């Protein structure tokens with residue numbers, strides 16, 4: 508299957524962000540992709556005080572726009588995340604949505620781990636002040652160009668919690684999405700290493716579209732949207748700029764990697780019950 512990661516520099520201008528998303532999705536489909544994955548906060552990335560008023564439900568206009576786009580392009584679309592209204596009127600969920608080529612919502616994942624950190628001198632992020640963490644790991648089946656893959660959904664800071672990825676792998680994940688707004692300093696230090704480790708240790712494809720460039724204030728993202736295969740090989744990376752990373756994912760290659768070195772069946776401590784396959 509041919510997939511695409513879309514890399515953008517989202518701001519608080521929702522209309523402009525959605526316009527860029529459309530242009531990149533069209534570009535990806537023109538290059539033969541059947542599945543387009545957008546970064547975290549693709550429709551809106553702005554200060555917390557501006558986020559709450561634009562939070563929507565799954566039935567709101569932001570997700571509807573992506574559903575219409577999927578139908579029009581006949582491609583699966585993963586909205587890396589959007590600000591979803593939560594039961595707490597002062598906070599949102601940070602929610603990833605997978606949409607089929609028919610425009611139906613197939614899976615919804617609410618970011619579990621929230622990024623509260625002093626990034627460097629002038630940038631402190633307190634995600635838990637404006638976001639309610641989700642509870643559940645989510646695995647879904649994705650159909651692309653006549654092939655099906657089991658995909659574990661994660662977001663950004665989740666990447667630092669390998670147990671989540673192991674659980675998804677044990678449940679049968681063949682691919683992991685990590686749409687992100689990874690900051691420039693932490694991205695420089697850790698982005699490729701963590702993603703490649705998740706790919707190698709779980710023997711899964713890792714699909715990681717990132718925000719890039721300047722968003723607001725001192726907030727900037729690292730770019731470097733990247734796809735790693737189950738052997739840790741880089742199948743494509745875009746360091747900077749709006750654009751797409753297109754790659755062919757060979758599920759046969761993954762079976763080969765897992766057959767030669769069946770790591771997931773060798774685990775002796777910690778999480779148990781490998782080999783469960785549920786979707």
Ligand SMILES: O=C(O)CNC(=O)[C@H](CS)NC(=O)CCC(=O)C(=O)O
Pocket residue numbers: 547548552553622632633634663664665667688689690693694
């Ligand atoms: O706040 C928003 O508007 C959108 N959300 C994000 O950008 C999130 C939470 S602040 N960013 C991360 O998780 C970056 C993690 C990261 O950079 C690391 O783990 O190093």
